[in-house]
Amino acid sequence: MTKVYLKFIIISVFVGYARAQFLQPELDTRIGSMNRPRNNKFAENEQTDLKIIGQQNSPVSMERAVSPDKYIMGPGDELGLSIIMGESLTLPVKVTPTGDVFIPSVGLVNIAGLSLSAARSEIKNFIHDNAFPNAKVNIALLNIRNFQIQIIGAIKNPGFVEISALDRLDKVILAADGFHPLAKEYDITITRKNGTQEKVNFLNFVKTGNLESNPTFLETELINIPFGDVSSNSVSLRGQVGNSGYDIIEPNETLLSFLNRSISLIDESNLQSIIITRSIDKIEQIIQVSPDDFFNFVLYNGDIIDIARDDVVMVNGFVQNPGAYNYFPGYLAYNYISMAGGNTKDGSINKLKIVRKDGTVSRNSELTLKRGDVIIVERSSFYTLAGSMSILQIVTSILTIYMTYLSAVK
DSSP: OHHHHHHHHHHHHHHHHHHHHTOOGGGOOOSTTSOOOTTOOOOSSTTSOOBOOSOOSOSSOTTOBOOTTTOBOOTTOEEEEEEEESEEEEEEEEOOTTSEEEETTTEEEEOTTOBHHHHHHHHHHHHHHHTOTTOEEEEEEEEOOEEEEEEEESBSSOEEEEEETTOBHHHHHHHTTOBOTTBOTTOEEEEOTTSOEEEEOHHHHHHHOOGGGSOBOOTTOEEEEOBOOTTTSEEEEEESBSSOEEEEOOTTOBHHHHHHHHOOBOTTOOTTOEEEEEEETTEEEEEEEOGGGTTTOBOOTTOEEEEOOTTEEEEEESBSSOEEEEOOTTOOHHHHHHHTTOBOTTEEEEEEEEEOTTSOEEOOTTOOOOTTOEEEEEEOHHHHHHTTOOHHHHHHHHHHHHHHHHHHHO
């Protein structure tokens, strides 16, 4: 018994020094009848979830709950250890790079890879078996560790980002400046610390809030986001949006799901007027989708999604400056094409179509335009046949073939 109290006295001296040098006022606390730290407290009941208290270097809120059975301890985590034997002593202990926790006059106990709940039991048993068999021991998580994790692939800023042990995939993506437009957000691979690979459909979290699709991480783990294939699983978004261009879709994704996760609307965007241009077996279809049908309308690879405005005329396709243009009564298609800078070298004003708000399509270039109409300038037949070759290149090639033929005849 004398040895036990001698150890307790030694710990008391150590704690007194630690308090004077390191501990903040809210950590200078006692359990039971002692004063509580401001705004926080150690868990009185071992069955209740612990709270993070005294957070210093992490953006994690001090009031944020931690699940003791799921949180995995690691180097840099700091615990608040309270030993009660007649008098209460409280001291901070930090997990070392090797996963050990040093308890003065008791020794080292290894908690590497253990959950918070298991680590707490391990430390209590260690103290009871090696120093104070009758002491009451309380343990709380004081500080959450930070570490770096690598993210590669279809992300705007691939590399290493610093996160806390509680941060999830959405925070990692945000820290890396977001997905690349061609990211396959539904097919992410995570290489875990133990070498196993885990597939994550992040879109499932976006749509349902399921945290299993928004996991947390441990040190040295790797996130790989693959690029999608524009030719096999993409749509094109254009019109009154802030992020027009190609976007990868998951199999059987609906228009509602796509709009919820992908588009950046501008003030004048009108979701009452969405037009889908779809090509099936080289036959083009123009489909107007009303908001009531967003939930059930399944997107196909190659769909072109036009989001228009009621008070303007949209000019899209092979023009110099596609976009929305103010409506002028009596204007025809060529007037708006001129406002858009004219057709590109591979577009033809003789191949255009006008899509009305009701979904009807006209190829009459002399049609008087209405508010909300969409003009689509198509690729010229000549360009389709000749590709990117200039007329001079084509003529030169023909002459070369002809001269070769004459030489062979002679």
